[in-house]
Amino acid sequence: MFIKKFKFFVEKYQKTIRIDKFLRKSIQNISRNQIQKATTSGKILVNQSIIKKNYKIKPFDIVEAEIFYPPILDSEYKNIIAENIPLNIIYEDEDIIVINKTAGMVVHPGFGNEKGTLIHGIKYHFKNNHQLYRLGLVHRIDKDTTGLLVLAKNEYAQKYLFQQFFSKTIQRKYLALVWGNIQKKEGTISGFIGRDPNNRKRMTLFQRNFSRSRYSVTHYKVLEKFKYLTYVSCNLETGKTHQIRVHFKYLGHPLFNDSTYGGDKIFMKKYLSKKSVSFFKDCLNILKRQALHAVSLSFIHPQNGKCHFTCSIPEDLKTVIQKLRNKFL
Incomplete structure (x- = not known):
């Protein structure tokens, strides 16, 4: 408990x-x-x-x-069939496992995602460990977001990590490519995230605490500007559903190719030349998802003290960033 x-x-x-x-x-x-x-x-x-x-x-x-x-035992997952899914494991010991999640992988089974999730792969990887609680899950990242995810391998480690998420001491850094030219070099976005009343598949940001909304805070810094796009780093103070995606949509700068929040449309298209429109269409075809990557994760290990993990930028995002540098810098 x-x-x-x-x-x-x-x-x-x-x-x-x-x-x-x-x-x-x-x-x-x-x-x-x-x-x-x-x-x-x-x-x-x-x-x-x-x-x-x-x-x-x-x-x-x-x-x-x-x-x-009360603790939720692994029996909750007894009907999940272990699947031999390739996992990019960047660190593992007797307490934790850190994974660099690929784009397109759902973390947890749910309606429409009964197979092929990270949890199916973890169950296969942990098939000889019968002491797992909730298969180690303490946080999630979106299906088409790439990057770091930590899971616990025992009940003590799970509670230890969960408490750090709750007390907001775990540091999570994301890289994002957003539409538009963000003027401020750095800033903070905050508000209450809740379901969009007009579209239940989306979240939205309220400045007042409406029913079932949760307070959220994102700190961002501008890394590079590409005239029509801005490359930013984001540090999460909270971790709510779609937080970074919702926050930048609220600012009027949706994430590049985020179809849920309007980022799959070319920003200010009517002001662009045909050549520029063609360039951005190429970029959208290369990066077929929202441009968001969980690049680093820092926390207190259950046994070993402070630890810090990083992972490389995925090839699709790296390619688009390089094309933007070649064109605009």
């Missing part, structure tokens, strides 16, 4: 509702039973005071919660 701690600042626009309803809207994948247990054991505080289960939150309340989560 492990504990997750949450803290919420209730906005002035919040309607008065029971604490259990508020927590169910604010915390993903939480049950009524978990909330009831936390309340009766004094683990739900409002304005630093223990409250009763029928407490109704008010604007400007400060809500703190400690939620207990």
